Amino acid sequence: MSSLTLGEIVKHLNQRIAEGAFPLSTLAVVSGDENLVITGLASLSQAGPTQLSFLANSQYRGQLQTTGAGAMILTEADREAFAGSAIVVSDPYYVFAQLTHLFDPFNAVEVAIHPTAVISPLATIGENVSIGPFVVVEDHAQIGDGAVLISSVHVGRSCVIGAKCWLGHGVTIHHGCILGQRTRIHAGAVIGAEGFGFATAEGRWHRIVQLGRVVIGDDVRIGANTTIDRGALDDTIIADGVIIDNQVQIAHNVKIGAHTALAAGTGVAGSTTIGSHCILGGLVGVAGHLEITDRVHITAMSMITRSIKESGSYSSGSAFEKTADWRKSAVRVRHLGEMAAQIKGLQLALERLELQLGNQ
Template sequence: MPPVTIAQIAEHIGGTVQGNAQHCVTEMGNLTTAQSHQLSFLSNPKYAKDLSDTKAGAVIINEQTTEAYSGNAIIVKDPYVGFAKAAQFLDTTPKQANGISARANIDPSAVIGNNVAIGSGAVIAAGAIVGADTIIGPNTYIGERAKLGEGVNLRANVTIYHEVVLGDRVSVHSGSVIGCDGFGYANDKGIWVKIPQMGTVVVGHDTEIGAGCTIDRGAIDNTIIGKHVIIDNQVHMAHNVQVGDFSCLCGAIGIAGSAIIGKYVVIAGQCAINGHISIADKVQITGNSMVTKSIKEAGVYSSGMPVLPNREWQKNTVQQRQIGKLFDRVKQLELSLKNQDK
């Protein structure tokens, strides 16, 4: 990226400059290893000791840190948010496509907006609508009558099934499949009878979906993901799930059918969410938890077992296996005491 001044970055992220506003940087850098052409940040106080030795061209800090640092700085209220915005400004990630490749397969009935880029091997099926400024990576498939909003960014090898709706500025990473069949079957005397999944998937504006995710279409009604939702890699979402606005789903989560996730919910990695339950707004669920019943109040919830030294874990496991016998013994003691009182 061409060099930009600290003043330009400060204007972009809403900060003020301390020191030489015309100093130029080209990329972000770690506080301990950054050089003069790099911009760093300090958001965690435990790394404040590294400020005195940093060689970064400038550091993003808050007002409270200015007393401890006299070098070039951009002062913001929240340095971590400032870092995120500065990193966006300096981002050099290449686009998946530029222009419309001659090797893309676009059905004549598809509607393609202005300034759309479509990579080699991409397929745009009949009746699909692609909004302006959208980027469709190589070998990505857009199914019949799917509708993509403006500024959508689909990486290589993404599959968007028929009639799926993506809002403006939705981002989907490689290998994800949106709108595949939900796991719907009826059992007829031991024979599985497939139930066609007649709903679709609707994704709100500014939502980002990681790599290798699978989001099933609804059985009758739609699977719905709200706006500004962030979904990590390898998340599975079954048919008719609903996820509220501004929620965060971390890696390797499995959500069973018809579960309803509220707004501002954070679910950590490897959690399992049962079907046909609801989770209230602003709930946080820690990693490796299994949620089998509805959660009706905001708060932090856990059920995963943290790691222990092996011998301690073995001891606890043996004791847990004895809980049933211990319970029976306590009941017998209670009964004996009751009989003695008589």
């Protein structure tokens, strides 16, 4: 969308609030010139006179005096600090997030099937679907209404792609997997590849066919080059509202609860269950066959080797320091067992000395 007035933006917001689509406690209000034309969104420091910015943290309130933004998204409490026009709302950051969709220049797609796409006559294609170049849709796959398959997407046999899903360049959905509605999967992600399952006999590895699926809920976001393996027998399950960053590995039979977030580089080993509303920072490693309860926050680069049964924040590893100091610390860590034995010896000697003094 090229441009909108402040009044038109607020009308859109309030319509969505009235529909229950936006969970805001109060309607948006224009404070100032409702006919001011807005051409896009920008940060406080970079915004120009036809752009809309926002203030989500009052810590940066002083920047309202210096920003070049033509208008701001603000709370009522911060309104007086900005001299220009504003959209007054209860949650500026949430409103900003929703307006990024409105001003996305690449949001519009053509409802069409590209002539290079290969679609099985046994597949079911919904209404208002966009299927780009070199997409493959195999037998008995179902593509829901309003779905977008950008290019070189491969949808395997008997897959179900929910309504309004968006699949980026080169996404692969292997046979039998299910995607809920409005799920968004970015370039190069692979859903439903064979899990890492092998049996050993006579010193050799023997492949176990992975008979489960990947079942993904509604409103899930999966980043570029992420891989989610199919289950061995039971399904790998990603619940509603989960967000997964780029280059994340989720092994077979993992279950991830609703609205959990996994940052880039995280790896979750097989048959682990992660609860709802959890946050796993970047490069977290989670061992297999564990259970992590709801509302757990695991900080970046932590290694989780046992189940977590209590909500809260967890960390592992050592904090960074200057290399010379880190090397000294590493040497001390190697001698911790020896030092503990020495301390225990000193404690016993002290107890004997106190006993001798007490007997005099």
